[in-house]
Structure formats: C-alpha cells, structure tokens
Amino acid sequence: METNTPESRRLALDSYVFDGAYDEMFAAPHEVRPHYAQVLDIFSTLSQEELQRRRASVDMAFLNQGITFTVYGQEEGLERIFPYDLVPRIVTASEWAVIEAGLTQRITALNLFLHDVYNDQKILTDGIIPREVVFSCKHYRRQMRGLQVPRNIYIGIAGTDLIRMPDGTFAVLEDNLRVPSGVSYMLTNRRLMKRISPQMFLQHGVRPIEHYTQALLAALRSLAPEGRPEPTIVLLTPGVFNSAYFEHAYLARQMGIELVEGRDLVVHDNVVYMRTTSGLRRVDVIYRRIDDDFIDPMVFRSGSILGAAGLFNAYRAGNVTLTNAFGTGVADDKAVYAFVPKIIRYYLNEDPILQNVETFLMTDKKQRQHVLENLDQMVVKAVGESGGYGMLIGPQSSKKERAEFRERIEADPRNYIAQPTIMLSRAPCLIGERLEGRHVDLRPYILFGDKVTIVPGALTRVALRRGSLVVNSSQGGGSKDTWVLNH
C-alpha cells in the first residue's frame, strides 16, 4: 500500500504508533490484515463530519437510554456514559474456534473442580492443589460442603477475560465466575453499531449475538429444582444504586422475567416467594447479581439488606436454585488460577487449549523473591479484588508505590499474586480525528445449563488512556462492538 494516500493522511495513519504489542488491524505499518480491510476502507471514505456525527449520535443514544454510570458524590444529573469506540473489533472464524473450544474445556473443568472441592475433595487428596490454597480462599464457603446443586452445575454464567499475547495467541487473564457483568454492553454495542453504520455489516459475515438472552433463559430454566416443570425465574439485583443496574434491568426485560430486590422476597417454610399484587408467588430459580456475602443476612453478612432472610436455608433444602451457586469464587481466586492448567489435566485428561498467563504465588518463597527483585516489571494483584482495584503495574509505578506493595506483600503473601507485565494487544480507535492504537482485552460470555453455550461475540474493553493497560470502566475504560466472522 502506498504510504501517502489521502485516506491514510486523513486518519493520520502515518503517525500510528507500533509498540511491541500485537496489533489487531495492522500486520505491519500500512499493511492491513485482510479481515480488517473492508472496515478500514469504509472508514477512509467517511468525512470527518460524518464520523463526528456518528459519534454524537451514539453518545446521545447512550445518554437517552440511560446507559450511564453515576459519578458518585454529586447531585442529580451527573451521569457519564461508558465511552464507545466506532471502530469494531474483529475476530476471525478460526480464532473464534480456538476460543470457543478452550473456554468450553475450561468451564467444564472448573465446574468439576467446584463439585469436587465441595464434596469428595479428591483433587486435594491427590495433592494436585495444596489444601491451604483452597481453604484460605476468601470466597471458599464451607456452608456448601455436601450440598447438591441441580445438574451439579455451579457456574451457570461466566465472563472470562482473555488477552491476546504479542505472538497473536489468546490467553486467559481472569475467570469471572461469581457475578460477571458487561454482557448488556456487548448487546447494546451491536445494536447501536447496526443503527449508525448499517453498510459496514453488508457482506461482512458477522455472526449474530441477539439470541444471548434466550440462551440465558434456557440455561436458567434447565437449572430449576426437580419437580418444577414450569419454573418461575427471577433476577435478583442489589437495586438501582448498583453500577450494573442498567444491565440487570436490561436482561430481565429481554427475558421477560421479574427483576426483584431483596425486599420483594419472603421466605416461609423454606420456600421463597415474591410479593406481588396478586399475593405471594413462589420463586424457583434466582439469577442473582449480588455477591455471596449479601444473599442472606442470617447466614452471611448480618447487616445486609440486599438479600432475604432465610434464603440460604431454602437453597439448602433444594427448594430454590441460585445461579451462580454460592462459593464459585473459590474457582476464580487469583491463586487458584495458577492451578487451572493442572485442574484441566486432572479432570479431563486433556492439555489446556487456552494458556494461562504466567503467575507467581507470593506464598512460595522462591517465587516471591523473584517478584520482589523484579517489581518494576511485574503486575501485582490482590487475589480477592476485581475491577482493576488493588493493582500495581510495575513499569508505570513510582518507587514509593513499589515500596508500599513490597510491604503489603510481605505482610500478607496469600493476598497477592504477580504476573509479568503483558502488552495487551492493540486495536485502532477513533481518537478525535485520527486512528490511534489502544490496548484491548476480550470478554466472551459462557452459559452452562444442559450444555455449554457461547454466543459468538464478546465485550471488547479498551484502555482509552494512551499507553494504559487497564481496561476497567472504573479506570477510564471504554468498549467496542466485537464481531466474530463466519469465515
């Protein structure tokens, strides 16, 4: 390709920065990957006015649909939208095939692991994972020992964070097995993209994702307690002040199920009811979007008003299903993460299809030593945290921050793990009037009911600050529509 075409000048591609990460669109400067060629062509033909018009139209749509998060501590009206980039992220059919097979394998193994840990504990007896690693997990729930869940399925819904390594392969960064969020953005991003840029979809072979909510409903249905052929399914939300409330409402609406809060639920004789205008109505399956700790003030956090008193006993009695089950957090603990390749081999006798990121356990003296000596090249994470909080990114940290983390690690080694700093892959984003590279991850959503279903799509999160590797929305992240191609 010529380097001085008007198109490349207009989008300022000449100054596009390559920094050692894998680039999603360009194999080399001005050498566009074939599956992105058509999109780049279209962008090159659009005038700046048209691009800005589309951006304004998307922002307005987000605002008017109330797809916003609230800036806390301010008065009414200070709501921000989750930034949305106009350039889609594209995954080819062959790349997706690997991701799909790898995620299916991984969730199957992790689910077997949960069943084992809460029942026979063979994997501990066989010494594959040290007992203390499992029992010291913040999210290990001894109340779950010996409790049977429908179909032995603990993880009904997962949202796994994948990153693309510099060599182009995908690796798992985090398994989110508790209450993963973001799927509404995957669905909304697609709907908006179709509205503002319909011509981009023509002859592109983008696989549809609109059936996600039906697949979710089917999965929830299949997990109903036995003897409840027409189960009543509800979605339990912490309420309107939760930052993911938009998503809870969106999913409930799409599935046509009730969106309930703890105060709508009543437990009587170990049966869960909701208060309706027609009186009390029995509830069979609860898709819960609140953490374990808040589910039942009688069993867990006593001050919580988000759950319902007696809910856990009803669950124990088998009268109601909670999805995800209690205690799934033991399988996405960041220290247990390091053992997932072993877990896959142990239960399935297969090699992992998707690799882990190399992880150092701070409880291991040698590994800790190595990490402390190389803190400026490491990413350190607190095991129980999520959302990008409690992290140290070595190369971007100050001396003072490193000293602080060194102290914290030495004081409580079980609470931290470290990973080498990985350059997440880079995708072009429309920043102002030019295309600039920003780092991205990929979060596909996995459903596990009577079978594993992965809708061919994902949430691509973007670290919008130049050079940043943190994609979380609370830390200045945005998102992109993500296309999985059928070829």
Place this chain on the structure above:
Amino acid sequence: MLSRVADSLFWMSTYLERAEHTARLLDVNLGLMLDENEAVAERRWFRVLAALGYVPSLMWKNDAYDLAQRLSFDMENRSSIYACLVAARENARQVREQISTEQWQRLNQLFHQATRMERRPHTAMQQSDFLASVIEGIHLFQGVTDSTMSHGEGWQFIRLGRYLERGAATARLLKVYYEDFWSGSKVERSLFQADSVVDSNEYLECIGLLRSCTAFEAWFRVYSTDISYEQILDFLLLDEEFPHAIRYSVDSVEAALREIAAKAPGRIADPMLRAAGSLRASLQFADIDELLKTNIADFLQRVLDQCRGVHDLTYQLYIHYSVQTALAN
C-alpha cells in the same frame, strides 16, 4: 406484578401529573399577569399557591418570576417541577424493565433537558420555554405510554396514579377558586346565579381557570362565549368526556381499579371497589343545580377525602399487605 413495581409505576405517573399541573398553572398565570395590576396579581398568586397545596404567605415574595423559578427548580421543595421530574425518573429507573424503551427514552430526554435548564440562570422567556417544554415532554411521554406499553396491570397502575392525582388537583383548584370568588360577598354571590355573565376582569380569571385545566377549547365546544361560573363548575366537575374534569378522572380511577382487581383474583377487592364506586356515583348522579344550593367547598373536600381513601385502600390491598394475611389466603 411485583408490589414494589406497582408502587413505582404509580408514583412515576403521579409525579409526572403533578409536574405537568404545576407547569401549566405557572404558565397560564404568568401569561395572565401581564394584563393586570399588582393587587390582583398578589391575589392571583396566593390562589395558585393554595391550589398547589402551599401556605401562600410563606412562599409569596412579591416577585412572580422568582416564585416561578422556585416552583420550577427548587430541589429543597419536593413538589417543584424539577424535583417531580427527578422523582418520576427515579421511580421509572427502579422499574426500568417494566416500561418500554420508548417510554424510558422520552422520560430521560425530558430529564436531561430540564437538567440543562436547571444549571443556568434564565430569562422570563426561557422560563416560559421551560414550562412549555415540560408540558410537551409529559404529553409525549403519555402518548408513548399509551401506544408502546401493554395495557395490562402496570399500565393500569400508571393510569390510576395519573387520574387520582389529576382528580385531586382539579378539586383543589376549584375549591380555591370557589372560596376566593364565589362564596364571598353578596355581590360576587349574585354572579353565581344562573346565566349571569361576568365582566372583563372576571372573564380573565375564568379563562385562567379553564386554561389551567386545558379546558379552554373543550369548554367552548360545549358552551358559548358567554361564561358563567355555574357552567364552568358544571364542566370541570361533572363532564364525563373531558379528560381533566373530576368526573372523568374519577371514572378512570374506578375503571383502572376494576381492571387491576380482575388481574389479581387472589385478593379481596370489595372494600376498595366500593369506595371507588361510591366516589364515582357521587359525581355521576350529581346535579349542578342541586350542588349550587349547598356548600361546594365541602363537596370538593369530600371528593378529596374520598380520593385519599381510595388510595389508602389500594395500597393496603396490593402494596403494603402483611405476609400473614397473604399466606392465609
């Protein structure tokens, strides 16, 4: 339907109706004010404040635009237009999955539009634009509600909230006008006789009352340009076809409750339906000539009390019932 959801839909609708009513009263009276002297103005604003349920002497500071500003935007005052819009939107947000996307978008647009206005000082012109845009936004919301939402139980709770609020607001307004104009001196009393025609100043007040209920055009379809108090009263109180008349509002309340009761067969709705039916009958079988012989203020107060009674019974039955009674059924 979840009791909490019914509660939120009811209040969303109530707050919007309240915002619209306040906006219209302000809009109409700011307009009329241009035609008259100060003494009349004060009396007029006292009436507006009383009709909105305030203690007039506490609110009135000799400046109509300042008053309009406070009734529009003061967040300390939970009944200001902006506070009502915020509350309506909060209620809608809590039942986001129950209302249609179009409804939510309309309400959101209205809210963001009002927020932009709220954040900057404005002229009398902009104040009047604001009031007009609130009224228009709420009308659009109601249109979208009727055309995009299933007319099921949730819609009936919205209808219930709207018409209970509207019926009560109109009753309060009529009561204030009655007490201020028609129950006073003998001279004014005489105006009250059948077929009496009013002078130009009073004509303006009557137009104001009709406009406050969006009844100006509808009234002239039924009556002539000669305005008499009794005809206005007859129309705003007892007309069964005009949507801002008390009779129409009360009919709608009863109809909504009947639909709700039919959809919730597990609950014993008789006392509630009886209360609504009795309220409806008191208007349906009323005769304006008979009413004029009695104290209309008392009659209107009874309507207000009955509206409250219907509200309380509805809440006991569907929203705040005890678990014990529900398990016993």
